[in-house]
Amino acid sequence: MTRTGGPEVLVARESPTPRPGTGELMIRTEAIPVLYPETALRSGAFPLAAAPPLVFGFQAVGVVTEIGPEVDAALVGRRVAVATPGFGSYAEYVCAPAVSATAVPESLSAADAAAVLMxxxxxxxxxxxxxxxxxxxxxxxxxxxxxxxxxxxxxxxxxxxxxxxxxxxxxxxxxxxxxxxxxxxxxxxxxxxxxxxxxxxxxxxxxxxxxxxxxxxxxxxxxxxxxxxxxxxxxxxxxxxxxxxxxxxxxxxxxxxxxxxxxLAVVDANRARAFELAANGHLDPLVESVLPLERADEAHRLVEARTPLGKIILRPTRHPFAASTNSAGNR
Incomplete structure (x- = not known):
């Protein structure tokens, strides 16, 4: 996110792979939900947790690839959903507090988990x-x-x-x-x-x-x-x-x-319940489309126009312009 403004301020760029600090873990991202409130934050209607330029985004689903000090090593290799401290999830690799991580049931796809996460x-x-x-x-x-x-x-x-x-x-x-x-x-x-x-x-x-x-x-x-x-x-x-x-x-x-x-703390505590409902067929995730991460600007235009009937999910495409975040901005 280069500045506050329209969807065009979301620009795909390469930056160094982040590293998790104390109490943090890093995931290789598989799915990123595009949330309606994010469009208001991007536009400048509400304050951000840090000044742009920054890596945008609040939630992501992926596989834990690395942990920082004071984090359970058993998390490595597990698919989890995470919440960032206010920025950093629109990236191929995302660092987030380990306490925000919620295990995703094996029967639930990353895209479906991202769709029901919020x-x-x-x-x-x-x-x-x-x-x-x-x-x-x-x-x-x-x-x-x-x-x-x-x-x-x-x-x-x-x-x-x-x-x-x-x-x-x-x-x-x-x-x-x-x-x-x-x-x-x-x-x-x-x-x-x-x-x-x-x-x-x-x-x-x-x-x-x-x-x-x-x-x-x-x-x-x-x-x-x-x-x-x-x-x-x-x-x-x-x-x-x-x-x-x-x-x-x-x-x-x-x-x-x-x-x-x-x-919000109660909402966070109920993520596992939402995942179980979706995994058991009691909650349709209603994924409308999965777009490459570098088309985040297009995803925001769609969500802002309120035209989709389902969730728009972003997915890194593993080419250079779907690269990961700046380590300073990520934390």
């Missing part, structure tokens, strides 16, 4: 936090892709009645295929009115809110009084849910904020 672990954590009983009606926003797609699959399997939103006919069809009973186009400014009409006086017990903004206030009177809860974990609208404590108190509702270091 979306699956967040979905599992959200379902736990929702305190579901298995009989509720839930609303899942942006249900066709990413976390929403994983949530839709898992919620439907657990017996919840899933109402969903999606952007456009193709994504609506995908959401239905994943288990949604009804789908509303959230690009329609009146979609909450359509939801109200469909409910016919009934209410939604749990809302998984990834859109945020003013729409959240329109949902308040559609959530079950006294027991209803809203879990806010994203803001595709550009702003968090615009609701106040007074809004919640007047209706007896609960709002759960799903962000911050403590939340």
């Amino acid at each position: 979306s699956g672990s967040v979905a599992v954590t959200l379902l736990d936090a929702a305190g579901r009983t298995g009989t509720e009606t839930v609303l899942i926003e942006a249900a066709a892709t990413g976390v929403g797609a994983a949530l839709t699959q898992l919620a439907a399997q657990r017996g919840l009645r899933v109402l969903a939103t999606a952007g456009g006919p193709a994504k609506a069809e995908r959401a239905r295929a994943l288990g949604a009973a009804e789908v509303f186009d959230h690009r329609d400014a009146d979609w909450t009115t359509r939801l109200r009409e469909s409910l016919g006086g009934a209410t939604v017990d749990i809302v998984f809110d990834s859109i945020g903004g003013a729409t959240a206030a329109d949902l308040l009177d559609l959530v079950t009084p006294l027991s209803g809860r809203i879990l806010g974990y994203g803001f595709l609208s550009g702003a968090p849910a615009q609701i106040s404590a007074a809004d919640l108190i007047a209706r007896g509702l609960t709002f759960v904020g799903c962000a911050g270091p403590h939340w």
Whole structure:
């Protein structure tokens, strides 16, 4: 990443192979997930952990080739998923803290593991936090892709009645295929009115809110009084849910904020659960395409446009321009 800006700032370059320091391991990368939040970080909308130029990226899956001091030697040769301290994963070799490593089941491919690494672990954590009983009606926003797609699959399997939103006919069809009973186009400014009409006086017990903004206030009177809860974990609208404590108190509702270091620590701890669900066929990774690492700029254009129905995965192609990261930038 040469600077903040558009996808063109992601440029393939050769640099020295990194070396793991104390408490670190190095993997030979096999698959790198392209995450929607990464596009905002690349653009400069949020601060980076270090100033560019740097090797971009937050997560990767690969085989451990080297360990630093104070790391279990048994990890060498194992396929793991790792998380970097905020940069460094868009590379052929990636160094990361050993405590971030999660073993990948043998039956799960590297690409599939990369695809569920974030979306699956967040979905599992959200379902736990929702305190579901298995009989509720839930609303899942942006249900066709990413976390929403994983949530839709898992919620439907657990017996919840899933109402969903999606952007456009193709994504609506995908959401239905994943288990949604009804789908509303959230690009329609009146979609909450359509939801109200469909409910016919009934209410939604749990809302998984990834859109945020003013729409959240329109949902308040559609959530079950006294027991209803809203879990806010994203803001595709550009702003968090615009609701106040007074809004919640007047209706007896609960709002759960799903962000911050403590939340992310639980998400990280649930990676193994997400991998097992995918390995056992309970969670479709929904990989749309695997692109060579040097086409990271193209991958970002696709993700930023929100056109893919599945995950975009990067894979090093083992030629000079898919080379590894700068050792200083990697750590």
